[in-house]
Amino acid sequence: MNFDTISVIGLGYIGLPTAAAFASRRKRVIGVDTNQYAVDTINRGAIHIIEPDLDRVVTDAVRQGLLRAVSQPQPADAFLIAVPTPFQDDHEPDLSYVKAAALSLVPVLEPGCLVILESTSPVGTTEQMAGWLAAARPDLTFPHQAGEAADINIAYCPERVLPGKIMVELIKNDRVIGGMTPRCSARAAELYRIFLEGECVVTNARTAEMCKLTENSFRDVNIAFANELSVICAEQQINVWELIALANRHPRVNILQPGPGVGGHCIAVDPWFIVAQNPAPARLIRTARQVNDDKPDWVVEKVKAAVADCLNDSGRGSSDVTIACFGLAFKPDIDDLRESPALHVTELIARWHRGQTLAVEPNVDALPASLDGLVTLADRDQALATADVLVMLVDHRQFRALAPSAIRQRWVVDTRGVWR
Numbered sequence: 001m002n003f004d005t006i007s008v009i010g011l012g013y014i015g016l017p018t019a020a021a022f023a024s025r026r027k028r029v030i031g032v033d034t035n036q037y038a039v040d041t042i043n044r045g046a047i048h049i050i051e052p053d054l055d056r057v058v059t060d061a062v063r064q065g066l067l068r069a070v071s072q073p074q075p076a077d078a079f080l081i082a083v084p085t086p087f088q089d090d091h092e093p094d095l096s097y098v099k100a101a102a103l104s105l106v107p108v109l110e111p112g113c114l115v116i117l118e119s120t121s122p123v124g125t126t127e128q129m130a131g132w133l134a135a136a137r138p139d140l141t142f143p144h145q146a147g148e149a150a151d152i153n154i155a156y157c158p159e160r161v162l163p164g165k166i167m168v169e170l171i172k173n174d175r176v177i178g179g180m181t182p183r184c185s186a187r188a189a190e191l192y193r194i195f196l197e198g199e200c201v202v203t204n205a206r207t208a209e210m211c212k213l214t215e216n217s218f219r220d221v222n223i224a225f226a227n228e229l230s231v232i233c234a235e236q237q238i239n240v241w242e243l244i245a246l247a248n249r250h251p252r253v254n255i256l257q258p259g260p261g262v263g264g265h266c267i268a269v270d271p272w273f274i275v276a277q278n279p280a281p282a283r284l285i286r287t288a289r290q291v292n293d294d295k296p297d298w299v300v301e302k303v304k305a306a307v308a309d310c311l312n313d314s315g316r317g318s319s320d321v322t323i324a325c326f327g328l329a330f331k332p333d334i335d336d337l338r339e340s341p342a343l344h345v346t347e348l349i350a351r352w353h354r355g356q357t358l359a360v361e362p363n364v365d366a367l368p369a370s371l372d373g374l375v376t377l378a379d380r381d382q383a384l385a386t387a388d389v390l391v392m393l394v395d396h397r398q399f400r401a402l403a404p405s406a407i408r409q410r411w412v413v414d415t416r417g418v419w420r
Ligand code: SAJ
Pocket: 120, 159, 160, 161, 162, 163, 215, 216, 219, 223, 256, 257, 258, 259, 260, 261, 262, 263, 264, 265, 266, 267, 330, 331, 332
């Protein structure tokens, strides 16, 4: 069966680029999202998220009639599920979006359909999803019941794209294909080859699920190592960035960069899925999460010490001291403030500080509601001219470009090592 119509469930940072990539190869694509604003925006040929090059591809696809968005699934040959998998308060994964998306397919599944789960998921979720679908459609057979002869093929194929470079990585990265049977894998690989320039690497669903969790946990553990070093080096009066640059001259050492903590929707979340399923053996992965989660509080303590020093030195009252926080996004050169340690640090500082707190974030026009009435959005040069204490949180290119002579302040807490 050919893939004439492809449907993507969930039109966020992963689903919309994926839908657009299929449409750019002249496939008919139906995007499904429960957010009516997203549906309306896409049908106008515009996008509701910020990602380089995505708007152009979506505009073309919609204009040519290849991509349209709807709020309820419609029949298609392949369905890709790309919905969020957050965690709950106890760090247990929340699969409610995956379950709702899978069950929304029940009325439109037909023999020969391929269902792919792309959302980051705990090991066993794909089998669980097959169970939900089988219970709702007893007239069809599924891979865990009928193996290669199943009416419906199911695979887990994780997304691995880097926000900010999605349109490139989506096409160029290798794709892990975890079919519930070899036939499911072969069908899934056939589907991705429509736009993929990277390789399709075939495994089973459980290994593919664990692979995605492993990739992000690997990065989290490595960032935690850098963050722990930064705390140790501060105690030892050693410049951690110089230290890392020196150590990285060793041919087999490659230490990542410390920062104010780890943000985003993936690296700070996915390791918990491994910990939740394997609480006893996942010691290093859990500790790394804690090290990274503790970093914002450590930064705030450094800011408090800098302000105390400034007050001692100047004899002023704390309400006369201005603090400027540079960067709110969860990483450099993007506008995404969600799950951002920089935003968290800024809010903690502003809630504690009696004087003015400025935030400089060149990638947004307005502050998020959590900073309303607490923080003033300032431009870079205005903040440099008026602030007493500088807090470097995100190394956006506009901040990296500053000459050392532009920083005249004595009190600088630089979590990114750009103004050292
Ligand atoms: N960070 C550091 N130091 C570093 C690198 C990153 O503090 O040396 C921080 C960033 O500032 C940010 C956080 O880590 O707060 C995460 O940023 P990131 O660029 O490492 O990753 P994400 O969350 O944008 O995307 C990751 C990617 N995973 C890996 O690189 C293993 C991406 O390929 C995944 O597709 C994505 O998670 C996802 O969706 O799972």
